[in-house]
Structures are given as structure tokens and as C-alpha cells.
Amino acid sequence: xxxxxxTPKFQVLKTGQSMTLQCAQDMNHNSxxxxxxxxGMGLRLIYYSASEGTTDKGEVPNGYNVSRLNKREFSLRxxxxxxxxxxxxxxxSSDGRGTLAKNxxxxxxxxxxxxL
Amino acid sequence: xxxxxxxxxxxxxxEAETVTLSCTYDTSxxxxxxxxxxxxxxxxxILVIRQEAYKQQNATENRFSVNFQKAAKSFSLKISDSQLxxxxxxxxxxxxxxxxxxxxxxxxxxxxxxx
Numbered sequence: 569x570x571x572x573x574x575t576p577k578f579q580v581l582k583t584g585q586s587m588t589l590q591c592a593q594d595m596n597h598n599s600x601x602x603x604x605x606x607x608g609m610g611l612r613l614i615y616y617s618a619s620e621g622t623t624d625k626g627e628v629p630n631g632y633n634v635s636r637l638n639k640r641e642f643s644l645r646x647x648x649x650x651x652x653x654x655x656x657x658x659x660x661s662s663d664g665r666g667t668l669a670k671n672x673x674x675x676x677x678x679x680x681x682x683x684l
Numbered sequence: 685x686x687x688x689x690x691x692x693x694x695x696x697x698x699e700a701e702t703v704t705l706s707c708t709y710d711t712s713x714x715x716x717x718x719x720x721x722x723x724x725x726x727x728x729x730i731l732v733i734r735q736e737a738y739k740q741q742n743a744t745e746n747r748f749s750v751n752f753q754k755a756a757k758s759f760s761l762k763i764s765d766s767q768l769x770x771x772x773x774x775x776x777x778x779x780x781x782x783x784x785x786x787x788x789x790x791x792x793x794x795x796x797x798x799x
Contacts, residue, residue: 601787608693610775610789611729626786658729668736671717671779673787675729 570594574659574676581649581683589644589679591659598664600642601626601673602634604655611658617642618664649683656680686711686778690790697766698798704751705761705793707776714738716780718752718759719787724772732774735759763795771797 572593581587593600599618603611603626613626617636631653633645642661646653657679663670687710697703709718720732735743735752742750747767751760759778763770776790 608791610688610791612789613786616786656727660729668717668734671787672719672731672734674731678727 572659572661572674572676574657574679576679577677578680579682581646581681583650583683585649586645586647587649588646589657589659589681590641591643591676592641593659593661593674594640595661595663595674596639597661597674598639599662600636601660601662602632602642602644603658603660604628604653605658605678606655614644614657646681649681651683654681654683686713686716686780686786686788688776688778688788688790690776690793692793693791694794694796696796696798699768700765702762702764703766703795705763705774705776705795707759707761707790709757709759709776709778709788711757711778711780713780716778718750719777719779720748720750720759720761721775721777721789722770722772723775723792724769729775733761766797768797768799771795 575590601616602614615634617623620639635643659676660673662673689708716737718735722730722732733745747764773792775792779787
């Protein structure tokens, strides 16, 4: 079982460059999420999607855009990368609201992004 | 809005000993879920244990158990017979069942198991 797959695993960008982080899940989950992880700050939610065709801002959305392409895929785009966006990015998915089991989030392996 | 606080940035314990990681949270909801995630050096986030707020019984998963004190809004993780593979960052997290599905994380505790 692949679970949640993120690409790429590592990326180095120059300030002002753009890129898209890809995420796909094969668990038929309704909800998908993008987080960033910075030292001493835990994981912070950037954007999430409760279902195909919907997206909502999280705690730190500025400088990012997302697309829920279909039920499986949820991409995160940096239009003009800044050094402050140097971080580790995680994609996650869950079955959505309801029971405890539905609320469990499953994570990808992360993308380490450096913006110079 | 929810907040999750982990007041122990780092801990270390000898192999085979027991260690307890602290977590407190604040929420206005009555029905919510609590989680502990483990992040080893591989960076992968792994679910360790989960707890439903309306269940009095503390959750247990093999060597991992929680002490859930709802009135005190405390959700500590106990690791018994600690092993070298338990070395990792541990994150406490909370989500409201009737909210917007946003999982709120604490800042983590770095646990080192000493051989």
C-alpha cells in the first residue's frame, strides 16, 4: 500500500522561482491537507480540502496556492518562492468528519524545500 | 480555536525504562479526538495512539498508553520498556469532531533513548 505519496522529496529553489509540490493518496479519502514543519513550531496547516472541488485556508496560507485536482490528488504551489518558505512540507489525508477512525490523518514522507 | 502545549522540548531515558511525555490542550468543544504522533529521523509521521474525549477509559497500544484527564485537559503519553527505536520527535495533536477538521499540533518533544 502506497498510502500518501509526495514528490519531490528534496528541492532547492532560488528566490522568486515557482514550483508545485505534488501529493496523491490511494486510500479513497475525502480530506487532504498541506502542512509545513519548522524547527520548534510543530506542524502548521497551510491549506486543506474537505472534498474534491473545495479548498480552505489553514493557519499559514500566505504565499501558497492549492488545487484539488481530483479525489486522489492535492497540489501545493509556490508562485514566487521566498527564503521564509524554507521548510519541510507534509501532505496528509483522512476520511473526514465523524468517527475517530475517520479523523486519523495519514502522512506522506515530506518534502524538504530550501529557498536561497 | 484549539491550542496544544507540550512543555518538554527534550527528554532522555535509559533503555528499558519508562518515560512520560506531557501534553495539555485547550478547547471549547465537548467532543474531540486526541492523538500522539511519532516522527523518527526518517521524518515519517506515524500515529502512535488515539483517544476519544467522551471515552473515560485510557487508550493503550502495546507499550504505549495515555493518561487522559479531561477535566484538567491533559493527555500524557507513557512509554513502557523503552527501546532504541522509540528515539524520535513526539507530537500531541487534537481535532474537534464537529469543527473544521483542522488538526492542531503541539511543538513536539524530542525523546532520546540511551543504550
